[in-house]
Amino acid sequence: MPNSNPERPLSTDTTEVVPEHPEHSDTPGQEDSNDVAHEGSCHCGKVKWVMRAPRVLQCVQCNCSICKKKSLIHYIVKREKFTLVQGGDKLKTYTFNTGVAQHRFCKKCGVQSFYIPRSNPNSISVMPNCIDSNTVDSIELSDFEGQNWDEAIKLNPPSSN
Template sequence: MEGGLVKYKGGCHCGAVRFEVWAPQTLNVIECNCSLCVKKQNKHFVVALSQFKLLSGHDNLTTYTFNTHAAKHTFCSTCGVQPFYIPRSNPDGYGIAPHCLDTEAKKVKTEKFDGQRWEEAFKKSNISTYSKKQ
C-alpha cells in the first residue's frame, strides 16, 4: 500500500488489454444514467492519470466519442470490453470499471450521477474532485 492507496490489476475479457491502478481500498463508484452509461452499464471510479499504467494492449484499444466528444470511451477491439476510459468529468484522469479488476475491492460506495442532465448534475456533485482526492 502506498499513501493509503492499493495497487489493483485488471483488464479486458480476452486479456489483450492489461492495466494497473493505484486506488483507495474503499472505491467511490459512480453510477451514471446518461444514454451510453445505461446501455453499457458503466459503473466506474476515477483516478488521476498518474495512478494508472497501461501494461499491455495499446494497439488493441479503440475509442468511441459522442455528443461533446470530451469523454474518450476506449474498449478492446478483440472482445469489446471497456475496462477504463477518460471521463468527461475528469479529462485528467481515468474512469476504471471495478468489474474489470482482478480482485474485488474490500468496500465500494456508490454515488448515482444524473448524466441525463449532465451540466446541472455536474455543478451539484463533487465528482470533479475525485481524481484529486485519491
C-alpha cells in the same frame, strides 16, 4: 504522453492519452498510504493495466445515455495513478456529443475496462468490475444524474482519487 492542456481535444491515439508501460512503477508522492495496486484487464486479457487506489472504492453510477446502456460504474482515478501495462494498440475509441469523453474498448473482446471521462478529462475512469486482483474490499456507490449532465456537473463538480 498525457494531455496536459484540457482545452485541446484528446487524440484518438491511445498512446498519447494513456501511455503504455511494460512495468508499473511507483513514483514518490503519487500514492496515498491507503493505496494498493489493483490489476485489471479486458475479458480476453489483451488490454491490461494497474491502478493505485484504496481497497474501498468510492464509485459513481451515472444514468446518462451511454452509461445507462452499458450499466457502467465508474471509479475516477488520477492519471498518474494509472498505468496501461499492455494493449494500447488493441484499443478502439468511441466518441460522441462533445467528443471530450474517449470511450476505449478492446478491439478483440469489446470490453471497456477504462476510459477518459468528460467530467474529468485529465483522469481515468476505471470499471471496477474489470479489476482482476483480489484487492477490492468493497465498492460504495453514489449516483450522478447524467441525464441532466450540465446541471449535475454544476452540483457535483468533478474530483478524482
